[in-house]
Amino acid sequence: MYYKTKIKDIVRIPPYRFEEPLKEVAIKTLNETYEGRLDKKLGLLICVNAIDDISEGKLIMGDGASYHNVVFDAIFFKPEQHEIFNGEVIDIADYGAFVRIGAMDGLIHVSQVTDDYINHDGKRGALIAKESNKTLGVGDLVRARAVSVSIKDESTNSMENHRNSKIPLTMRQNNLGKFEWIEEAKQKSKKGE
Structure with a gap:
């Protein structure tokens, strides 16, 4: 916010x-x-x-x-707990995706990407869902919710200190996830699938 x-x-x-x-x-x-x-x-x-x-x-x-x-x-x-953010994936690691939300970055741990089991594909630089084959990569636009917020106060003007603040995110709820996934879910619900 x-x-x-x-x-x-x-x-x-x-x-x-x-x-x-x-x-x-x-x-x-x-x-x-x-x-x-x-x-x-x-x-x-x-x-x-x-x-x-x-x-x-x-x-x-x-x-x-x-x-x-x-x-x-x-x-x-100042991000707030449970606040919903639209953001862009800026980096993929084997343990999750870093997302730029406003002026800070958050982390979506692999366990919070989808309900599906997630594999990291280092060659593609993507996270891939095992059963649904959904992929998440750098540049993807997502909607996520802040699970918690831990802001570290700083005494210097170092930009690195705010990067040490933790903003864990989740996309494992309705209307959260990669924008394409949200749109697909809306289309399926309209068709009654």
């Missing part, structure tokens, strides 16, 4: 940017500082998109930059 949140902070404007419009510089600076940061409560900060209020700057002896109290709008992505 995407959220818009108001945040209060202090932004440092370096002297070489004093001639530029203050709000534009503040947004750029805040994005450089916070974009990609992960907060356990708020989620992954996607971007700072607007400044609501910015105070007159204060100078600190020996620094030369101006410091401004600021209230800004930020967009966060």
Whole structure:
């Protein structure tokens, strides 16, 4: 889920940017500082998109930059347990499929792809259902549900930390799975099969 949140902070404007419009510089600076940061409560900060209020700057002896109290709008992505996502398969491993959901990635373990037994075909880079021959590969569009969400808070601006957050997904319910599978199931139900 995407959220818009108001945040209060202090932004440092370096002297070489004093001639530029203050709000534009503040947004750029805040994005450089916070974009990609992960907060356990708020989620992954996607971007700072607007400044609501910015105070007159204060100078600190020996620094030369101006410091401004600021209230800004930020967009966060925070997956919720049981939330349903449309996503794209970005990688296949012998234990499951990695799916890009919004700004993060989730994992569909082989046991959660279908009710069928799943084999990994390394040559094709696909997961194949034994009885139904359904295949799942890189680039496939899927609908999945978050089984649980474990977000790891970070103290640095490392993009790797949010990749350590775990979002296990399932496609083993009605109206979930590869888009083609969902459409096939709808057609069968219309025909009464």
